[in-house]
Amino acid sequence: MDTLSSLADGFAIALTWQNILLALLGCFLGTIMGALPGLGPSNGVAILIPLAFTLGLGATPSLILLTSVYYGAMYGGRISSILLNIPGDEPAMMTCLDGHPMALKGMAGQALSLSGLASFVGSFFATWGLIFLAPQLVKIALLFGPAEYFALFALAFMTLGGVSSTNQAKSAFAAALGLGLAMIGVDTQTGVPRFTFGEVHLYDGIDFLVAIVGLFALSEVFIFLEHRHGSASTNRKVEIGRLSPPMSMIKQTTPTMLRSTVLGFIAGVLPGAGASLGSFISYSFEKRLVDPQSKTFGKGDPRGVAAPEAGNNAAAGGALVPMLALGVPGSGTTAVLLAVLLSLNITPGPLLFTQNPDVVWGLIAALFIANFMLLAMNIPMVGLFTRVLMVPPRILMPIVAMVSFVGIYGISGSSFDLLVMVGFGVMGWILRKFDVPLVPIILGTLLGNAMESNLRRAITIDNGNWFTLIDSPLAITLWVIAIIGFILPLIFGRKVKSQMSQRRDEEGSIKD
Amino acid sequence: MSDRIFGIVGLVLALGYAYAATQIEESFLSDAVGPKAFPLIIAAILGLASIAIILKPDASPDWPSVGRLVEVLAATVVLILYAELLPVTGFVIATALASAYLTWRLGSKPLATLITGIGTSLGIYVIFHLVLGLSLARGPLGI
Structure with missing residues (x-):
């Protein structure tokens, strides 16, 4: 009952006019960003972070705005999948398979509203899952000492490549690169400058917001320039048709939605899985269960639309569990959300629940509110968002680039940071060409310093004994999971990825 | 390779x-x-x-042709110039030029380029500076 009364307090915090307005704005912008190919949840949130800051929003309002964008993008991705057969963001990839065939049969409106409903079911129940699972995880995390935390960070990095990674060497490379960047600046424990090469601007270290916006948003602009992909994905008016699915269709897909929600939520909580995998697993499981001979799946089966959408939205909620409870995100967008918390001087992790309960419960309440808003926006108003798809990238991309600059300049007011951001943009473009995942880089720059200080604290407490790192059963367990998580993709990775990659393009590096 | x-x-x-x-x-x-x-x-x-x-190298990525590579390089130079010139010319002028360049390279026609450049710049100025009160770089014209 404790949980429910905390949740009630959360609603008291979230239900102010300002917060409701921010949630509404976030949901709206998020849906647009999700729908537009080229802007996904992680770069959408990344662009808006500097904004939330420079507006001087407090911790809870900023988080409400940005998680609404996150949830909104998860809803929005399906729109272009269904109408154009182009996934609006990576998790919506699987929705193309049955969503577009449905649209071709003249059932676009039904596909859109059904998938909106599935998204709602997925994220609604996942938010309940978050409420009940996160406090349990906190209880475990309170037992962690510095050595266990170091092992946990290692686990996060080693599993981040995910089950879908084909090249673990590249994930490791990216993680090391990110950690290496985090080391730049004055060492917090001894006060000596490291890797600054005498440049005063670097003494404070590289601001991870600059890195995030550069890697995620600017590199996208470069990709578009490279392909000179300037015209809109659609010029024709898409026939939407009837907007409400018949009762029989809802009845038929209800078990699908519930099954997929559970699967997606689990995929979201597990490290290194994230929403893309959530929708993939839900779709494949559903197909194997109800249509093993592929008679209807892939040809516009409503269950094939409901499954991935419930799955990816449930995974989005699930991914918040480790981020809030442990301070260790398992996906790209939650890594970006972690950056928000860190910049607001809030350390996520077990203490967050005791020290800033208002932030946690306010956020969770806001997620519920956002969910209902999204349901309302995504079914009756879906026509509005389909029109957004007609904005050509040649207008959109300059806006994305300029808003990125405005945000970063607004925080620091220095040209130096802008130059670093351009550098990160170019680096992001090159790394994406090489299929090096960008998320471990971000996570490295975010967690590098915490990881190092836990390492040093653990060893200093034990008088310089390095074996203290594997001294407790908890730490050993974490290391074992980390090693299994690193090796498993070497065995299964190619198979899963080749199935997933039928629909993947260069967005693969920014996955969620 | x-x-x-x-x-x-x-x-x-x-x-x-x-x-x-x-x-x-x-x-x-x-x-x-x-x-x-x-x-x-x-x-x-x-x-x-x-x-x-x-x-254990992967297959080579699809490298763009030299022309497209130059395109990316030129955009980088423009963005670097933008970062450097922002405090000198002020936000509105620098942003109009940079976004006009980007939209031109993405395939806008001359007139559309002009409108998009100026529109993006003024739009951001109005929303972010006048409405939201963000401090943007100030140039000699005071904007």
């Missing part, structure tokens, strides 16, 4: 990083681990990952 070159660059980076780590001056007030150990571990991982990439 591309991956091999990438791996070699990574290896050089790792060696350079390790060298720079050994150059960190230790303060006499150090803890048991010191400021060098973790960077050296990172350099080792970076190096090992690079070696693995060299030994």
Whole structure:
């Protein structure tokens, strides 16, 4: 009952006019960003972070705005999948398979509203899952000492490549690169400058917001320039048709939605899985269960639309569990959300629940509110968002680039940071060409310093004994999971990825 | 082949990083681990990952033609110039020029380029500065 009364307090915090307005704005912008190919949840949130800051929003309002964008993008991705057969963001990839065939049969409106409903079911129940699972995880995390935390960070990095990674060497490379960047600046424990090469601007270290916006948003602009992909994905008016699915269709897909929600939520909580995998697993499981001979799946089966959408939205909620409870995100967008918390001087992790309960419960309440808003926006108003798809990238991309600059300049007011951001943009473009995942880089720059200080604290407490790192059963367990998580993709990775990659393009590096 | 070159660059980076780590001056007030150990571990991982990439390269990515490469390079130069000129010319002028360049290169016609450039700049100025009160770079014209 404790949980429910905390949740009630959360609603008291979230239900102010300002917060409701921010949630509404976030949901709206998020849906647009999700729908537009080229802007996904992680770069959408990344662009808006500097904004939330420079507006001087407090911790809870900023988080409400940005998680609404996150949830909104998860809803929005399906729109272009269904109408154009182009996934609006990576998790919506699987929705193309049955969503577009449905649209071709003249059932676009039904596909859109059904998938909106599935998204709602997925994220609604996942938010309940978050409420009940996160406090349990906190209880475990309170037992962690510095050595266990170091092992946990290692686990996060080693599993981040995910089950879908084909090249673990590249994930490791990216993680090391990110950690290496985090080391730049004055060492917090001894006060000596490291890797600054005498440049005063670097003494404070590289601001991870600059890195995030550069890697995620600017590199996208470069990709578009490279392909000179300037015209809109659609010029024709898409026939939407009837907007409400018949009762029989809802009845038929209800078990699908519930099954997929559970699967997606689990995929979201597990490290290194994230929403893309959530929708993939839900779709494949559903197909194997109800249509093993592929008679209807892939040809516009409503269950094939409901499954991935419930799955990816449930995974989005699930991914918040480790981020809030442990301070260790398992996906790209939650890594970006972690950056928000860190910049607001809030350390996520077990203490967050005791020290800033208002932030946690306010956020969770806001997620519920956002969910209902999204349901309302995504079914009756879906026509509005389909029109957004007609904005050509040649207008959109300059806006994305300029808003990125405005945000970063607004925080620091220095040209130096802008130059670093351009550098990160170019680096992001090159790394994406090489299929090096960008998320471990971000996570490295975010967690590098915490990881190092836990390492040093653990060893200093034990008088310089390095074996203290594997001294407790908890730490050993974490290391074992980390090693299994690193090796498993070497065995299964190619198979899963080749199935997933039928629909993947260069967005693969920014996955969620 | 591309991956091999990438791996070699990574290896050089790792060696350079390790060298720079050994150059960190230790303060006499150090803890048991010191400021060098973790960077050296990172350099080792970076190096090992690079070696693995060299030994087992992926298929080459689709490199753009020279023309498209120049395109990306030119955009980089424009954005660097933008960063440098922002405090000099002020937000509105610099942004109009930069976004006009980008939309032109993405295939806008001359008139559309002009409108998009000015529109983006003024739009951001109005929303972010006048409505939201963000401080943007001020130029000689006061905007």
